[in-house]
Each structure stands twice: as C-alpha cells, then as structure tokens.
Amino acid sequence: MMSQLPSSQFWLTRPFGERATQVFLGVLFTALLVVTVLHVALPQGSPLHVNAYTVNLFGKYLSYALLAVAVDLVWGYLGILSLGHGAFFAIGGYAMGMYLMRQIGDRGTYGHPVLPDFMVFLNWESLPWYWQGFDMAWFAFAMVLLAPGMLALVFGFLAFRSRVTGVYLSIITQALTFALMLAFFRNEMGFGGNNGLTDFRELLGFNLRSNDTRLGLFLATGVALALGYILCRAIVTSKLGRVCVATRDAEARTRFIGYRVERFQLFVFVVSAMLAGLAGALYVPQVGIINPSEFSPLFSIEIVLWVALGGRATLYGAVIGAILVNYAKTIFTGVMPDAWLFALGAMFVLVTVLLPKGVAGLLRKRRRAVESDNAGTKEAIA
C-alpha cells in the first residue's frame, strides 16, 4: 500500500517529500489565493467577482473537507467505520458556540451580563458549571480539541479493549451519536435544546457579521485543512501508520506479532476525533448556528459517503468527496429539491457497488494508464 519512504526524516515533515501532498497543498493554496483575489480585488458587478455568500459557502465546504479527512483517517487506515463522527464534529462546534455565546455578554435581548438569552427565558438561575471558563478564548479553543478527544478516549478505550470491531463498532458509534442527539435536544441539558446556540456576534474581537471576518474564517479553515491533512499524512506514513494499516487488514495477525493493537487504534481514533472537533469549531462561526441536528446519525453516515465517493484511504480523496457531494447538494436542493435524496441514495449504491475506490481511484487509474502509455512509447522509441 505505502510506497517506500526515507526513514531518516523527521516524521512530521516527511509528507512534504511526497508528490501527492505537494500537489494537494499546491491546489489548495492556489484555490485559497484565487478566491481571495477574486473576492477582494474585483468590483462587485464584475462577472468573475466572488461574493461574500460564495466565500462563506466555500468556507463551509472546507470545514466539511477537514471532517472528511478525519473520518478517512480512521476508516481508510484503521478500518473502523465510524458512524458517529458527527458527534465529535458537533461537540467541537458546541465548544466554539459556547465561547461565541459568552462573547455576546450583555448585548443579548435580555441584557443579562452572563446568562445567554435562552437561559434567561427558561429561568436558569446561574451558569451551569460546564459553561464556566468558556468566556476565555484559550480555554474554549482547548476544549474544541479536548472535549471530543476525551469522549473518543473513553469510548475508544472501552471499545478497543474489549475488541469490539467491524459492524458492531459501527452500530455502537451510531448509537453513541444518537444518544447524544437525544441528550442535546433536552432543554435541561443547558445547551439551548432544539434551538441550539445562535445569534453570535464576534470571534476574538472580529465582527462575525462582516464580510472580512468571513474571508478570514475561510482562509483559516483552508489553513486548518492543510495542517490537518499534513498531520494525517504524517501519521499514516510513519511506522505507527503502517501498524494501523496492518491492523486494518489483519487485526489478529498484527496482535499475534506482538503489537498492542488497541493502543494504536485508540491513538488514531482520538486524533481523528480532535480533528473532527476542530472542523466543527470552524464550521459554527461560518454558518452561525449549532444545534443537535448535527448529531443525527444521517449526517454521520453522509460523511462516510463523502469519503467513499472521493476514495477511501487517500485523504485527498476525502477532500474531493466532501466538496463534490456538498456542492451537488447546494445545486440540487436549489434546482430540484425532490431529486436530492434520490441522487444521494443512488450515490451510496453506485459508489459502493461500482466505484469502490472512489474518484481518487479513477484518477489514479488514469494516471497509471498514462504512465504505462508513456513507458510504452519510450520503449517503442528505444
């Protein structure tokens, strides 16, 4: 699966030596630059002008792409089909949302200095303990990673230790996100129930209702995606990554060789959950609301489709898949809303039956075909 790599290099910088990573980063940064230039430099009337709405939309796609990368890390390289990654995404989002709520301060409709509006009118007397500290950016940002990380750690520890694998694991991850969805829907939980958290004003002092902040968030998401991608690439190309792949392909055998499989699984699972949390945290200020529907099992399964469509175990495929599906969703629900679920359902079926390697597989096949073609011509010339 993995190509031979120089082992002397430091593991984190190793991905920069790979061609796929170089191309990916090149494309990503070019895209970021182009969108920025078209948005900032061109006047609004110009046909090539990218307006704030579109920038915002792209920012959302990029945060989905980061989420897809996180899912691909566990599914592609560890063989764990998590149907509950939406939960980590949502928890990261809620952590960010709580910070943004606290930033509103006394500018809410009731003007309460501490309590968010929904707590005032549902008669909360004081801030619950788990809301403490979220007024500080560093704490909130740490929780964006730590809260999903902790959940993944506890859940993963229990699951991997008792060797719950395969379909069973998929089903209980689904149950996990379903249980969390029910819990967050409860108003007693203190997360705003079905209405969730909304009416955000500013992030680190930047007004969230200004187009420049939107551009900034778009770029920040792009950079986070690049960093997340490099981190994942570094993990999968390291020794640890190879043990992971070995686990995916033959868990029992790897265990018998002497690897403590569950530790590797746990580590990668937690990293993936944190990345999902980060994606959620970047998503929330861009869409302006976080509510329990992000926990819905349907959403989590949809993420897996992005990865499957793009091509499992490639990472860049996940990014392609996330952007493609979500773009298609934007188009379809705009043009023919009734057809969207048909299209989505058909995608699930066709991708798994006809395109098991996804778009990335197609790309690779093409490249290989071109290469062998070239080789053939060279030989012919020689």
Added chain:
Amino acid sequence: MRRFLSWGFLCAVLLGITLNVQAQTGPDTSDNDAALELLEALDVDSYRDKGEAITAILQSDDERARDWLQALLDGRLQRADDGQFVVVLDNSGREWPVADALTNEPLGEMSRRDLDRVGINNALRNQLRSAIAVVDLYSPNLDRRRISAERLLGEVDGELLEPINALILEEKDSQVRYRLSQAVAIYRAEQGEMAGIEALTGSLHPRARVALSRAANGDDTVAADAARAALASVEQNLKINRGVETLYFGLSLGSVLVLAAIGLAITFGVMGVINMAHGELMMLGAYTTWMMQQLLPGQPGLALILSIPAGFLVAALVGVAIERSVIQFLKGRPLETLLATFGISLILQQLVRTVISPLNRTVITPEWMSGSLIINDALSLTINRMVVLGFALVVFAGLMLIMRRTRLGLEVRAVTQNRAMARSMGIRATRVDILTFALGSGVAGLAGVALSQLTNVGPNLGQNYIIDSFMVVVFGGVGNLWGTLVAGLSLGVINQVLEPWAGAVLAKIIVLVFIILFIQKRPRGLFPQKGRAAEG
C-alpha cells in the same frame, strides 16, 4: 370528574320518561308542525335558550327526539338556506349528502356554503350526553344501559336517589345493578354516611376513591376513620395493579421492538448482511395496510387481516430485488453493504414521498382492536397493543419453526456455518441467500402491518425504528432468535420502568448508554453464538 348538570333538568327528564314508559302512549309522528317548532327553538343565539329547547325536545313525546339530540351532539343537525332542517349523513368532502330532519327522506347533496350548523358549546354537549345517557337507562339495549350506569358514577345527588333506587329494583342485569348501587353508595359516602363507606370498601374505582377521600376529610371522625381504613385497604391492591400495568406497557413496547428487530435478526444475524433499508421495508408493510384499506373501503378489519400476507409479500419481493441488485455484489464486505443499503433506504423513502405523498396516511383501527380489556376498576389493558403482542409472539414462533423444523431452516444454518462445505453437499447457496433475505424482509413487512396500528404511516416510519432494532439484535446476540426476543422484551420493560422516574427522553438515553456499555463488556451480546459460526 364532575360534570355540569342541572339536576332539576335531569329529574324533569327522568320524570318525563317514566311517565312516557308508564303511559305507553304512542307519539303522533305525523305532527311535523309541532316538531318543526321544537327544532326552531334550537336555532337561537343564546345557549341558555338552546338548553331549554333541548329539555323541551326531551319532554316531548316525539320518538325522533333521541335521533335529533344525537345529530345535534354530532354537529350534523343543520339548517339549509331555505329554513329546512336537515341531518348531514356524511360530512367529508365539500358536497354533503343530507336528509330531512323531520321525515328522514334523503335530499341529495348540499354544499357547505348553503348550510348552517345548529351550534352548541361544551356545556350543552355535556348536557346532551347526560340526557342521552339517562334516556338510555330505560333503553331495552343492554349495552346502552351499562354505559349509562357507568356514567352515573359520581353524578347522583339527592333528587336522583329515588328514581335510581327504583331502577335498581327493576333492573335484571347484575352489572348494571351493581353500577347503579355503587353510584348511590358514592353519593352516600360523600354525605359521610357509614352505609356508603362500607359499600365502597374494597372498590378500586377512581370515583369511589374520590368519594372516600372526601369522606376521609369530613367532620364526622368515625366516618372519616372508616373512609381512611377503606382507602388504605386497597392501597396494596392498587400498587400491584400499577406494577402489572407497567409490566404490560413494557412488554407491549418490547413486542414492537421484537417485531422490528426479528427480521433483522435473520438478515443480519443469520446471513451477516447489514440491511439499513430494513426500516423502509417495514414502512412498505405499513403502506400495504393503507393500500388494502383503500381497496376495501368500509372493511378495515378484513383489510388489516389481508394485509398480513400482502405486507409480507410486498416487503419480501422488494427485499429480493435489493438482494439481487445490490447486496449479492457486496458479499463479504459488510461495511459497504451497510452504506449501499442506507442509500437504498433513502431512495425508498423519497420514492414513497414522491409517488404517494409526503403526508402521513390514514390507517383505520378496526372496531375489534379499539378500546381496552377491563380487568378490574383500576386496571385495563389496551386491546390493540395486546393484539400486537400476540402477533409478535406468533411471528416469533413461526420463525423458530421455519429455522428449526424445515428444510430451508436447515439449509440456512448450513450455509451460514460453512458456505463452501454446504455448497459441496449440493445446497444451492445462492437460492438459500435469496430465500433467507426474502424471509427477513417479509417479516419486516409484517412488523410494518402491526406498526400501522400504533403509529403514523408516513415516509419516516422506518427511520424511527432502525437504530432501536439494531440495538436489540446486537444486545440479544447476533444470530440468535431467542436472544432477540429476550432482548426486545427486556429493553421494553426497562424503558417503561424507567420512564415515570426519569422521563421519556432520559429513559431512552439511559437504555442506549446501557447497551453501549453492555456491548463493551460482552461484545457478542446476551446469548453469544458458540462454536464455528461465532468465528465468522
């Protein structure tokens, strides 16, 4: 609860009826002018005047009186633009068939625009219901008398005592007699009379308990003590009844879970195929029931029974189509199967939305499945759920028979345990796959038929059950039908026991978390499969 009745009015009614019964005078039905006058009096603005008009109708000798009152109660007594009083026979749609209120002759259809309803309010409605009930006490129809007697509990006062005591002497049916004397006793107990309290001792009826607790707070200490003792004596009995009720609720919820999960236990447990479209197969079963009821209007019961084979067939055929078109290509790749069948579930849902309607469909509960089976005054069990519980057990027993006693069952078990070996023994594995999947899907269809009697029939029906049913199968132990039965029933009971204490949402969350933790402890469920099959 107390109803707002004018006792004077009731007594007048009673008196009038008694006189009527005694005099045996046949009313003059041809006297339509007088009848029209009676009805005219109803069409006034003041509800008080309407109340008096109702009394007047009751006291008239007209034998159509009960029909008029019933029509008035149902809102079907209306007045056309030309002043004619009509009874609406069927008020669905925009054009309504009507009949003349006086002659009962059908008058064809009339538009809503041309009709004005004779309006009543809730006070009048209660007055009408009580009046009809009192009239019915003298009815030759036993059922009507029983319902009336039941309604009189807690409604008797001093003026009604005499006529009711007279009725008790004349009444032949012991149940009606018992109810009437209870009604009298309730009145007596509320007055603080020892005779009443003694008569009510041991009664579980809520009205009796209300009367006793009123007596317990009365001034007469002797009577109050007696009332308290009477209340305490049924306390234990009530608790047991409550416990039985909760258990029944739990088993009933459990039976729904078992029905939803048992088809899955076959496709997932026995074949190892993850079918996320299982819920949608249930949905198709439910829609089949709706379709059957559309095909057989007016016979919801027959339609429901016919839906059992029909629902099975429809779901099984769709299941076979899914197996042939998708699942067979994904053999041995369970995670991919999961994704593909999830896609199919989305397509099926949207198909139903587009072809039939995004709105829920009306499925009628047949008469014999409505209401409750009354065990005693404090415990009654709902019949529809009892039918579903029984149905679940029958389906389970049927499946067990198929798996244990038939050739198909033997072949299925053989193919599951060792596909290659089974094939070399001459078993056509592909055929077995198709049949097994058809069986599992068909059972999902049966579950849908049952669910149509309990919940909404709509495109989302399946989605609401899919996670629960997977949980049941995994909790019970994959590949074990007994495990599914035990898991489903016990999860249902746990849920219902927790619910009053924790609330519906929290109960559900607790059950989910419990299962997640349980799987960590015993990854193969309650009844793990043993031997070779377990390694698959």
Added chain:
Amino acid sequence: MNLKKQALLGLSALALSVSFHASANDDPIKVGILHSLSGTMAISESTLKDTVEMLIQQQNEAGGLLGRQLEAVVVDPASNWPLFAERARELLAQYEVDVVFGNWTSVSRKAVLPVFEELNGLLFYPVQYEGEESSANVFYTGAAPNQQAIPAVEYLINEVGIERFALVGTDYVYPRTTNRILEAFLKDEHGVAGDDIMVNYTPFGHSDWQNIVSEIRRFGEEGKSTAVISTINGDANVPFYRELANQGIDAADIPVIAFSVGEQELSGIDTAPLVGHLAAWNYFMSVDTDDNYDFIDAWIEHTGNEEAVTNDPMEAHYIGFNMWAEAVRKAGTTDVGAVKDAIIGVSVPNLSGGYAAMMPNHHITKPVLIGEVQDNGQFDIVWQTPSTVAGDAWSDYLPGSRDLIADWRKPMECGNFNVVNGSCGGSTATEEAEAALAE
C-alpha cells in the same frame, strides 16, 4: 492568519464595490420564498410555498404592484437549520429580493435572524411561536402566546370549568416557553395550585405514550375536571390520541386542547379517536365567511386537488402578503426601510370576517378561535374571542420579559425597550428577575 490585513483589504474592496444598483421601473419585484421543500419539514412548509406563489399569481393578475409584476424566487433550505441561514443569505445577497416569506420552526427563524439583520431584509414569519422576540426586520404574522395559549386556557376555565391542567409537550423551545407562561398565568391569575398542574416533555416523534397517558388518566381521576394542554409536535400526535382513545379517555372526560394540530395534520390521520378534542388557532378552514370560501376555492384551483385543506399559517401568509403589498403601495417603493415604516398601522381583512392590523411591535391583531375536531377532519368552531387580540412580543408572565416592550416606530425603534429604566436593551429586567428568584 493576518486577519487585520484581511480587514484592511476588505475595506478597500468595499470602497471599490459601491453598488450601482438602481431598479428600473419594469424590473419585476422579487419575492423570496424560504420554505423547506424537502426533508422532515417539507410536509408543513411546502404548502406555504404554494400559498405564496398563489398570492403572487393573484396579485399579478390584478395588475401587480406599483405597475410592476411580482416574481417568486424559491429556494429550498431542506429542513436543515444551517442551510436556512445560507439560503437566506443567498436570497438577500445573491438574488437581492425585496421581501421574504418563510420559515416554520423557531430554530430556523433563529438561524436566519442574524442574516436578515445584517443584510437588512424583510421576513414575514407565518407560524405561531413562543414570543420573546421582536426584530426590526421580521414581521410575525403567526400567533404569540397571548393570542393562542392564554385565551385557550381562559376558555377552558370559564366555559368548560376545568380545574386541573396537564401540560404535555414536545421538548423544544415553543412548548417550554408556552408552558412556563401558562404555569405562571394559571398560578397568578387563577390561583391554580401547583398540585393541579402536571408538566411533561417528550422527544420529537415520540411514539410510545402508554405511561404518560396512564399518568394523565390518574391525574384526571382525582375528582376535579381536568384538561390536557398539548403542545405536542407533528408526528407524535397520532400515537398520543390513539393511546388516549384506547385507554378509554374521550373528549368528554379529559378534553385535549392542542396548539399545533391543524387541518393539515388531521388530513393524515384517522380522526375517529380525536373527535371532540379541541384546538386553538386564529383561523379554521371551517370559518363561515365569503372571503374564506373564495380563498378555499382559489386554493383548490391552484393545487388542482379537490381534497386540499387550508390552515392557520396559510391565513397568516395571506394576511402578511396583503399587508406587505399595502405597505408597498403606501410607501410607493419596495425599499426595505420605507416599507418597514409604512407597514405599521396597516390594516387588511383577515379570512374570519375581521381586520388584522400591524402593531408597532411587528406582531398583528388576531381573533382567537377554539375549534372542536370532527370526524371529517375539520374543526367546529365552538368559541371565539369577542374582538381581536394584539400580539404581545414580550410575555407579561415571565420575570425576564415583564418589563420589556417593542416599538419600532420612530423615535423609539427598539425591540426590547425596558420601561422600568427607560433604556433599550433590557438590562435591568434580568437583575429584577434575579432578585425575584432570590426571594
């Protein structure tokens, strides 16, 4: 990430991109429709889309507005709340619509609210909701709690003689707020004891009501006449009413008064177990006026479905649309600022034979009707308020909002003005609420 630099760049870009947009007179007026056409809310919302389209068509047939034709711009937020915000931005920024009719759930309204305020759009929201909100950019044509819940309870107490109340609802913000208001109202205004109020919340789509119904039955068996006030949402209603009927509770024993069950919901269920139960709305399809019959005929013709029903939110759109059209005529322009000023005080006929007026707090006046379910899926109107009731954005029965009022006329122009300290922003209301809690 150098955000400051971005900010500077952005500023220069803004300076460059001064809008040259000037509407020519023959340009159509764009009317945005923001209702879910797919997903779980499509059942309720897609009919509202059709309603607005019908109203636009009628307006165009009558010559349009200001001599211009109207054009509907329909987008589908797919029952997904973040998508609502995205689509709202698309309507306002991309299509530059002049007005938007849309939303059903509270959460979707909360999601789009910041977008409408930022881009200064106009939103007409047609569904009954929990109140506690008044935005400069939103017009609430559905009922506030004082236009539905409170009159309904007064009806139960005064006309039916109910003494005990079971408040049963789905666990989301509308039932929570409504029930809190009702609890305070019952205790403060009618002296109902705490023991005589039972509150219960269930999740969305709850289907197993056995325990709760048996609890309600016992609650009602204690010698006082009891009613259920239901804020149960959507799909959970059918199993609830079925369970009630099966456990032998009919409308004469314990009437249920629902705030979210209308003609549309009834059209998908077997009404037999519901007959006699109540609903409180501001409009019923069975209202006996010529305007209503014309509306129903037009609707049936528009949908081509003989069985099509009309309901309360449709009437709200009917009123909202006509109010907007009237305000545009009055202002002589579709400019958002001018229309917002012009619309306050505008009064148009409703479908129940009266008039609806836009109040300064962006809510409207409505009659309150109580209807009883009949076996044909329609409501028999058994009671109605003698006059219309003005919508109250801030409830008088909640400590936090008691002192707040909304008035969008100049010079106040405030959605949460605190009458105690005379400032916009309501900051002392909460201190008082805290003091009240401390007591």
